[in-house]
Amino acid sequence: MATTRCAPDRRLLATDPDRHHELGTHAAWYVVAGVVTTGLQAALFLLLRDELGSQIANLVAIALTTVGNTEFHRRVTFAGRRSNAGKRHLQDLLTFAFYAGYGSAVLAILDAVVDRPTSWEETGTLLLASLVGGFVRFAVLRWWVFAHQTEPAAAAHTG
Numbered sequence: 001m002a003t004t005r006c007a008p009d010r011r012l013l014a015t016d017p018d019r020h021h022e023l024g025t026h027a028a029w030y031v032v033a034g035v036v037t038t039g040l041q042a043a044l045f046l047l048l049r050d051e052l053g054s055q056i057a058n059l060v061a062i063a064l065t066t067v068g069n070t071e072f073h074r075r076v077t078f079a080g081r082r083s084n085a086g087k088r089h090l091q092d093l094l095t096f097a098f099y100a101g102y103g104s105a106v107l108a109i110l111d112a113v114v115d116r117p118t119s120w121e122e123t124g125t126l127l128l129a130s131l132v133g134g135f136v137r138f139a140v141l142r143w144w145v146f147a148h149q150t151e152p153a154a155a156a157h158t159g
Helices: 022-052 054-077 085-113 119-145 153-157
Strands: none
Touching (some): 022 119
């Protein structure tokens, strides 16, 4: 049975990429990071909302948490997999754009449905929207940004 172990290089954790439990390990670390990041995003939103307004506070909170979240996934969640820096940066940009547009739309819909929503109603709505968006992001991270790369058979036999 493969286990998560400390890696000597700059990655915090690495896993045996050939094991079937890798999906479960990835999902568990993704959930941990998601809970922490979403909580931080919600706290930032609540702190900034009255000063900046809902839309801008949401954008700032997303911008401040997206890069750190992706870096965590690179170093911990998908530590045993290589990724292209360009893909990671593109994923950061696309994640920000997705959550910015998605969050702004959700806030606009809430504002249209609820007369003068409270900060807690807005935060709860954003948290629910983040949960739904998180499933999509996990799939993108696992199967595109940190896709399992197999070595050609010839390269595997040299050594």
